[in-house]
Amino acid sequence: MKYVDEYRDPHAARRLIDEIRKTATRRWTLMEVCGGQTHGLLRHGIDAELEGVVELIHGPGCPVCVTPLDAIDLAIDLSLRDRVVLTSFGDMLRVPGSRRTLLDAQARGGNVRPVYSPLDAVQIAKGLPDHEIVFLAVGFETTAPATALAVRQADREGIGNFSMILSHVRVQPAMESIMRYPDSRIQAFLAAGHVCTVMGYESYESFVEAYGVPVVVAGFEPLDLLEAILACVRQLETGAARLENHYARSARREGNPAAQDVVREVYEVCDQTWRGLGTIPSGGLRLRDAWKRFDARVRFAVGASEAKDESDTCRAAEILAGRMKPTSCPAFGSTCSPDSPLGTPMVSAEGACAAYFRYRPPSAAS
Ligand code: SF4
Known part of the structure; x- marks a missing residue:
C-alpha cells in the first residue's frame, strides 16, 4: 500500500493545511466537479480543516445523479416488455425515475440485471439471441470509451440484439454552464483527474481564458486534494488564473489518445439534459449515425419524451448546482x-x- 499511503501522509497533510491557512488572506470559494473528490474531501475532513479559509462547493460530479428522468423511465418501461433484459451498473437500479426505480420494476417482474461492465451486457446478448439486451449507459468521459468498445464488439461479432440507452455527460460544458449562472460564486475549479487522464486537459486553456478562473487538475487522495487547493489559493491571492496539473502521475495534457479515438469513432457531441441542471449545450455524447442501430430509442422506435418534474421535496437541483449543501x-x-x-x-x-x-x-x- 506504499503507493496510496504516500498520498495520505498525515504530517505532509498538516503542512499543506498550514500553508493554505497562511497563504489565504480571505475566504475563497472553490468547486470540485467529481463525486470521488467530494467523498475524499469529506472523508478526510479537509472541508472542516479549511473552514473559514476555503469554501468547498460540490458540483454535479456524480454521473448517476445527473442521468435524466426520461432515461430511467425508458429503462423501466423496456425492462417490463416481453423478451427484453435491461442491464446497468448496480447503482442505477435504485435511482428513481418519475414514478419508480428499476428495482421496483424488477419486483413487478421486469427483467433487470446489474452488470459490472457494458461488455458483460454484450456477453448476455450473445448468450440470449432470442432476447433484446439493453444497457443503460451512464457516466462521464471516463466510462464512454468502455461503452464505445462494447458497441464495436457487438458490431464485430454481428450481435444484433444489443442496444443502449445513452446518458454520457461531458464535464467541461457543465462547468461553463455553472459559470454562466448570474449568482455563481465559484472562484476556482478542481478539475476531475480521472476525466483528464482520459480526455487530457488542454481544452481547459480556453475555459480559463474565457472565465478568468484558475483550473487545477486534482487527484483523489488527501495530499492530491490539498496540493490542488493550495495551488488555487496561491493563484487567487495573486490575481492569477492559470491551468495547472497537480495529478501528473496520471493525467497528461493530451490524455489517452487511444481512448479518445474510440470515443470519437462511435460518438458525437450533442446537447444533453442533465438532471437538475436542464439542457447543457454540448453537454453529452450520442451515437453517430453509423452506429445508431445500437441506440435503444431507435431500435424500439421510442419518440421524444416530454420533460418531467422532479419531486417537490428533493432539492437535488440546488445540490447539483452547488447552490445548497445537503x-x-x-x-x-x-x-x-x-x-x-x-x-x-x-x-x-x-x-x-x-x-x-x-x-x-x-x-x-x-
Ligand atoms: S437530502 Fe434532500 S436533496 Fe439530498 S437526495 Fe435527499 S431529499 Fe434530495
Whole structure:
C-alpha cells in the first residue's frame, strides 16, 4: 500500500493545511466537479480543516445523479416488455425515475440485471439471441470509451440484439454552464483527474481564458486534494488564473489518445439534459449515425419524451448546482437517507448527500 499511503501522509497533510491557512488572506470559494473528490474531501475532513479559509462547493460530479428522468423511465418501461433484459451498473437500479426505480420494476417482474461492465451486457446478448439486451449507459468521459468498445464488439461479432440507452455527460460544458449562472460564486475549479487522464486537459486553456478562473487538475487522495487547493489559493491571492496539473502521475495534457479515438469513432457531441441542471449545450455524447442501430430509442422506435418534474421535496437541483449543501435540505437524515432515498444525490455512492450522510451524519451535525 506504499503507493496510496504516500498520498495520505498525515504530517505532509498538516503542512499543506498550514500553508493554505497562511497563504489565504480571505475566504475563497472553490468547486470540485467529481463525486470521488467530494467523498475524499469529506472523508478526510479537509472541508472542516479549511473552514473559514476555503469554501468547498460540490458540483454535479456524480454521473448517476445527473442521468435524466426520461432515461430511467425508458429503462423501466423496456425492462417490463416481453423478451427484453435491461442491464446497468448496480447503482442505477435504485435511482428513481418519475414514478419508480428499476428495482421496483424488477419486483413487478421486469427483467433487470446489474452488470459490472457494458461488455458483460454484450456477453448476455450473445448468450440470449432470442432476447433484446439493453444497457443503460451512464457516466462521464471516463466510462464512454468502455461503452464505445462494447458497441464495436457487438458490431464485430454481428450481435444484433444489443442496444443502449445513452446518458454520457461531458464535464467541461457543465462547468461553463455553472459559470454562466448570474449568482455563481465559484472562484476556482478542481478539475476531475480521472476525466483528464482520459480526455487530457488542454481544452481547459480556453475555459480559463474565457472565465478568468484558475483550473487545477486534482487527484483523489488527501495530499492530491490539498496540493490542488493550495495551488488555487496561491493563484487567487495573486490575481492569477492559470491551468495547472497537480495529478501528473496520471493525467497528461493530451490524455489517452487511444481512448479518445474510440470515443470519437462511435460518438458525437450533442446537447444533453442533465438532471437538475436542464439542457447543457454540448453537454453529452450520442451515437453517430453509423452506429445508431445500437441506440435503444431507435431500435424500439421510442419518440421524444416530454420533460418531467422532479419531486417537490428533493432539492437535488440546488445540490447539483452547488447552490445548497445537503445538510440544508429539510429532508436530509429525516425522510431521506441511503436506505430510503428521495433523490439521486442520496442514492448514488458518489452523490453529495450520500457523502454527507456517511461522513457528517445528522446526529453528529445536531
Ligand atoms: S437530502 Fe435527499 S431529499 Fe434532500 S436533496 Fe439530498 S437526495 Fe434530495
